[in-house]
Amino acid sequence: MRIRLVPETLLTDGLTTVFSSGAGLQPCERAPMAQTEWWQRGPVDGIPGVLQPVAHILLQVRESVGEIVESLTEQEWNARPAGVASAAFHVRHIAGVIDRLFTYARGQALSAEQLAAIPLEGRDMPADEVAHALRVLSDRVDAALAELRTIDATKLGDFRGVGRAQLPSTVIGCLVHGAEHAMRHVGQLSVTARVVRSGARQG
DSSP: OOOOBOOSOOOTTSSOOSSOSSOOBOOOOOOOOOSSOGGGSOOOTTSOGGGHHHHHHHHHHHHHHHHHHTTOOHHHHHOOGGGOOOHHHHHHHHHHHHHHHHHHHTTOOOOHHHHHHGGGTTSOOOGGGHHHHHHHHHHHHHHHHHHHTTOOGGGTTSEEEETTTTEEEEHHHHHHHHHHHHHHHHHHHHHHHHHHHHHHHHO
């Protein structure tokens, strides 16, 4: 059986999650894909102009992931064609990288809980965990958008150390990298999902 999520709403206010809240996994018709990408939908309320691209990327990440993974079977979620990372890894990693880079942007070190979650991103995802993984990603995007609204644009060039080695970056460097790294994995997720679906059809 293929796994489908029932959307609660279709992004009518620019911030509404595309994932079901409490509806669980149920058969449904495919939701229509958006006609435009987020960078073409105008500014996101309350976010400084210089950070609008970060907000647009994060919103696009969430929407694109929902479209890409719709109807993946459990086997397809965990397939690793030619040894590449699975769809399950990409979805967990996208949520994790947003969380970690925004932590660095605040000038904080990663917590023990955040560090412990990293090696778990690649584990297989049972069908009954899919809705939770997508909810975690959606919530991470919401939290990131809320944080962007609080950032003082005059501090974007402030130093931020990354990782145990305290590699040099800045507030805006961490925010931009968190968004672009997440989008990079959306691209990889898209290719993986297409390959595994093609393999299923040929099989």
